[in-house]
Amino acid sequence: MNVELTPCFILHSRSYLESSLILDIFSREHGRLHLIAKGAKREKSPFSGLLQPYQRLLMAWRGKSELMTLVDVExxxxxxELSDARTIAGFYINELLVRLLHQHEPHPELFDYYNKAIFDLSAAKPVDAILRVFEKGLLESLGYGLVLDHDVDDGLAIDAEKKYHYLIDSGPMRETPSTGDYIEITGNSLLALEQGCLQNKTELEESKRLMRFILQSHLGTKPLASRALYKAYMAN
Structure with missing residues (x-):
């Protein structure tokens, strides 16, 4: 498999032997995959200074195995550029992709969501709103899109003035469910999340609880390292 220069982001990297790196990348056209960047840690490497997270790159690779070889990058x-707290938010987004994306499955729309989220983080826009909109787009891209505009029980449009019970496997309903896991949320917050326009404290807090509730069912029991890092950052 020979791939010419194509848009990518690096989600994670780790050392391999003395001078190389293993890269976990997200490509717009090829999805998530692993590359080996041979000699990348050497001072005179042509890759020097380029293999950084949160930088959109053009990468080319070749190979036939699960671990292919990086041959060019621009x-x-x-x-x-992300500040400390925003770097942690970027780390959280990357961790979600590493945990939830299968390898070699293209998600061009999700790549664009990711690119916008990183750009918005660098542009000093509100972090919580950026994360919620990205999480919503991530779930949509993976086939787990949220119902946010109507009551799944009676089909009526969401009323901003009413409260709802969001069932994890189906969506919002006015009536209290007799079975299943659910979380309470106002209609106003559901509509704000649907429109990608979260502004006030209630909308941000309720949408955060909802997204954490939904994502947990896909992430499993293993804690996210980015959340622990954020708690440590805030403690200092």
């Missing part, structure tokens, strides 16, 4: 656009 900066696609100027690198996004």
């Amino acid at each position: 900066a696609d656009i100027e690198a996004y």
